[in-house]
Amino acid sequence: MTAAPDGLARSESRDDKSRRGPLALNGVTRRFGEFTAVDNVSFEVGPGELLALVGASGSGKTTTLRMAAGYETPDAGTVTLGGKDITKVAPERRGFGMVFQHYALFPHMPVEDNVAFGLEARGVSRAERLKKARASLANVGLEGAGGRAIQSLSGGEQQRVALARALVIEPRALLLDEPLSNLDPTLRHAMRDDLRAMLRRVGVPALFVTHDQEDAFAVADRIALLKMGKLLQVGTPEELYNAPVSREVAAFIGRGSIVPAIDKGNTATVTIGGVARDLNVTRAKGAPSHLETAYVVLRPDALELSRSAGVLAWRGRIANRRFAGGVIVYRVQLADGISVDVESQAGEAHEDDNVSISPLKGPFPLVPA
């Protein structure tokens, strides 16, 4: 971050260990009455690392973020920064930068007062804080926008003002609640790269919440997947995609059909309509080497569609054909009530055509029930 405030913000962050240290949630639980919103969740975000909290709405990801920020106090578990317990520290004393879902910009203040607000709270003189606010705005590509009214900003500009406001206080950690969800699709794709670059530069733990796995894949170093308050898996996007720990993770991450299989160690046998195929499989780290009931994830890009009838291929009928840019996605109804999506470069097959489906070389993720 170039607009490094060197006055109070630095003296406050004199404690270098906590400044450079990881942000960790250790077994945090939050209940609202009978309902357990977050259930025994643990993960750590290192300095300079980007961790995405991913889950459907109601999965507890925002509550988790709010506990990290201090707006919610866990009923059990601790929050630590650089090993120091900050569970009971009020949000205004944590020195975290937060970007809210709807940005929470103060509508009655011009852009630069919004950005300077955190410095005002730290007693930085008006001239000084405005100088830093403008530098911070320039840093997010909004030079000279300081005097504008919040209402005159576009969604993307508001998002960047919110980011500038969070960054100018030299935060010890960055927390972002759905930072991309209010942007239109085109802008969203451009902002993913910008966001990742900016968060990288700050070099503090960054935690961001999203319901969109594509956002998470594009921005995050690692992903923590939540479902109904429970943490399903933490890992790199590749790990979650290629080696999910459970059916639930496999169903949420990426597309694909999950079909029953017989575990044979390095391979697994999938039988559809009487045709049995042995597939190369991968397992999640630490998963048992043999599964009694096993499932294989058939991703659309790991299957091949052909109009000729192969002896060793699964037979099916095209239920749906969808153009998806570079590829055509066919939904094929196979025997035994199983249907799969298949990507194909060739577009000559049509709905109601009979086709055969063969697995490519894989490997295919193998998951327990």
Added chain:
Amino acid sequence: MALLLWTVVYPNVAVIAGSFENGLGHWREFAASPADREALWTSLVISVASVFASLAIGVPLAFLLGRFEFPGRRLLRAVATLPAALPPLVGVIAFLFLYGESGLVTRVVQRALGMAEAPWRLKGVGAIVFVHAYTMYVYVFLFVSAGLERFDATLDEAASGLGANTWQRLRRVTLPLLMPAVAGSALLVFMNALGSFSAPYVFGGGLRVLSTQILASKINGAMGLAYVETTVLALSAVAGLVLFRWLDSKRKYTLASKGGRTRRTIHSRRIQILTTVASAVIVVALVLPHLMVILVSFARDGAWTTQVLPPEYTFENYRRLFSEAELWKPITNSVSMALIATAANLVVCFVAGYLIVLRKFGGRGLLELLVALPWAIPATAIALGLAATFNRNDLLTGRVLLVGTFWILPLAYFIRDIPLVASAVESSLRQMDASLEDAARGLGASWMMTMRRVILPAARPGLVAGGLLAAVTAVGEFVASVVLYTHSNRPISMEILAQLRALAFGTAAAYSVLLIFLVLLMTLAARSFEERLA
């Protein structure tokens, strides 16, 4: 919260307790008294009639102005809410000057028809409902206009696309969707009419209604009976409230669309002339009371007897108001008491609104009820409760002697205006994105700084609007004042009444004009304050 319990709830409890001080004795007395039974019945009849009269004026007017374009529409729209700007007692005396036995309109009609006596007497239920309809249709008009504005024009288009004609669309689509607005405004009229004091007091003649009975009992020293009457009045109001809420709860939809539709221009020449003439008549009828009060304020006291218009005009009335200490006193009284009450409203209601909207805590439901409660209790009942509670110093029961002092009226005004200011503040704070508070704290702002820089600016529109309404209501307040005032803190409304009784119409009218002027001044002040800050 304790403050609200003490000032809002405790007096009502004292009244109810007082009604039972003699066992059921006072209640038997009430039940046995034909006068009281008549009063209860008349009160209810007047209230219901006022609702229907207000609906009959307000709904068509809202439709006319909301749906059609015709010459004179803008002028009519501008004056349509004018009656709301008249303090209650001023509206009543304006009607007296216009339609009373020796009023302008009465005399004109009498002369025109060559009658020996006035063609009507402004007395009884009819007169009261007439005045109520004039002042209270504004609620209906505003609610229904707002409803029409939000009305989704595509619903109407969908209905006509399905083959519904104009009448079917009105009956099956438009009116059902406007019902929440109609019901809300009807409730408002009902509550106001039930608690109304000035019209029955001035035009009632021998007619008894509950609110005037309470004052009569109090003056006669029959406090026990007054407590019973107050309890009955308050219960009627609460029953009305519950009934309307229940009726309204059966509807479970809201109008979500932004609406927006163009007004239809009237093309038929004959209907065009008709609407223009009709709206001209309405405009005159609406403006006439104001003009009449201004005119009479220049009339020499005692000179206007049997003439159509006052024969002599003078600045004397105004000169005396500003130069004679005894006449100037009520003005400073009203202004200072209104300012004190409003200042207290702003502080208490800001805190209450903040707690209700932004804090989650156990007593939130109770607090919401407390700030809304004075709205459901007629002003006469509030005043009598204060009279029953703050009539002696007794720390043990939490009583302080305020009756007979200056402070009892500001307290009454404060209580009456709590719901007004609190709801304005609440709605402002509800519009605020709740995460703004979190954002401020996350950026390191202390509680004080968050309040000063974020919460207070967000609440400001509500504080200004609510404070203005509170000050306007308080400066012209009559109903609670008539129960609680003393000579030394008499407000303008009481002085108007006193001058009226002394047949000093000119002076009474001059006070009224001054009151209207004060209201105008406060409105402008609030507006410029808001503009300067925004």
